[in-house]
Amino acid sequence: MTTTTDTALSPRALARQRRRASVARFWRQYRAERAGLYGLTALALCALLALFAPLFVGSDVSSVTDAPGRPMQSPSAEFPLGTDQFGRDLLGLVIWGSRVSLLVGLLAAVLSVAIGTLIGVTAGHFKGWYATVMMRITDWFLVMPTLVLAIALATVMSRSLTTTVVAIGVTTWPTTARLVRAQTLAVETRPYIERAKALGGGHRHIMSRHVLPNVMPLVLAQTTLIISTAILAEATLAFLGLGDPTIVSWGGLLQDAREAGAVSAGDWWYLVPPGIAIAVVALAFTLCGRAVESVLNPRLGVSR
Numbered sequence: 061m062t063t064t065t066d067t068a069l070s071p072r073a074l075a076r077q078r079r080r081a082s083v084a085r086f087w088r089q090y091r092a093e094r095a096g097l098y099g100l101t102a103l104a105l106c107a108l109l110a111l112f113a114p115l116f117v118g119s120d121v122s123s124v125t126d127a128p129g130r131p132m133q134s135p136s137a138e139f140p141l142g143t144d145q146f147g148r149d150l151l152g153l154v155i156w157g158s159r160v161s162l163l164v165g166l167l168a169a170v171l172s173v174a175i176g177t178l179i180g181v182t183a184g185h186f187k188g189w190y191a192t193v194m195m196r197i198t199d200w201f202l203v204m205p206t207l208v209l210a211i212a213l214a215t216v217m218s219r220s221l222t223t224t225v226v227a228i229g230v231t232t233w234p235t236t237a238r239l240v241r242a243q244t245l246a247v248e249t250r251p252y253i254e255r256a257k258a259l260g261g262g263h264r265h266i267m268s269r270h271v272l273p274n275v276m277p278l279v280l281a282q283t284t285l286i287i288s289t290a291i292l293a294e295a296t297l298a299f300l301g302l303g304d305p306t307i308v309s310w311g312g313l314l315q316d317a318r319e320a321g322a323v324s325a326g327d328w329w330y331l332v333p334p335g336i337a338i339a340v341v342a343l344a345f346t347l348c349g350r351a352v353e354s355v356l357n358p359r360l361g362v363s364r
Contacts, residue, residue: 086355090352093355096347096350098344099343100351102343103341106158109158113156117155117156121153121156122308124148127143127146128148130143130147131145132144132145132320132327132330142327142329145319150313150333154310154313154333158310160309160312161338161341163221164221164291164309165288165294165341166287166290167225168224168290168293168294169286171225171226171228172290173236176233176234176282177236177279179237179240180238180240180243180275181240181267181275183195184241184242185271198234202235202238206231207293209227209231210297213227213231214302214303219305224294224304227297228294232289239282240278240279253266256269256270280352283349284348285349285353288341288342288343288345288346288349289342291338291341291342291345294309295311295338297311298310298311298314299311299314299315310334314331317331317334
């Protein structure tokens with residue numbers, strides 16, 4: 061029922077009010093997901109470390125010529141996580157590496173979800189031969205090992221941050237495309253879609269004004285889940301030596317540790333910190349993604 065307050069507001073102000081109420085309702089429900097709160101707290105801490113890394117460790121932390129310690133020093137009061145093969149402070153390198161790992165994860169996930177959403181919405185809306193072709197391409201990407209495709213792309217392209225983002229983004233979209241297409245097909249059967257078509261709404265209007273807003277909750281949940289996959293993929297590519305050697309990332313630190321013989325020498329402090337950082341951030345994004353998914357689509361959630 062429309063209230064007197066609602067009728068007194070302009071349509072734009074009313075829309076803002078309803079969006080604020082929706083955000084507040086989402087946050088109340090999200091706070092009930094304890095695992096999601098743990099994940100969000102961990103991500104907030106990691107984001108703050110990455111954002112203020114220049115203040116904590118300085119931009120010269122990756123310099124080989126100005127390394128403050130001796131090579132492969134074990135953890136001590138001066139170097140809490142020890143030093144690497146060049147004598148650089150590993151704590152500073154792990155903090156600085158968070159900037160690259162988080163950035164690559166976010167950009168690759170956005171690219172992946174954008175491709176998957178575009179293909180999923182258009183294939184679900186147009187149907188016919190277009191949907192058949194798009195879904196067969198999606199199936200091909202699904203059956204091909206994602207890591208193998210990413211390695212192939214990273215090998216033929218120049219070794220840079222952009223290459224890593226593109227290699228991950230263009231190989232991890234099929235799952236999103238299938239999920240979005242299924243949701244689009246469900247939305248297209250609703251009566252208001254038929255009314256929009258009867259009133260002369262074109263394809264662009266229906267997809268942008270009716271279909272896309274209804275699949276966005278699924279897209280948002282899928283984005284948070286894919287970020288963890290992208291971070292792990294970036295670490296894997298860097299560990300295999302396919303990342304940019306001029307930048308510091310968690311996967312690159314593991315690659316350096318392997319080349320320095322830290323595994324055979326038992327220099328655990330070279331391997332454990334970046335490995336734990338990767339695991340914690342990937343788990344945090346997964347917990348947030350599951351919580352978002354449970355809030356936006358309670359039918360997929362589990363009883364607490």
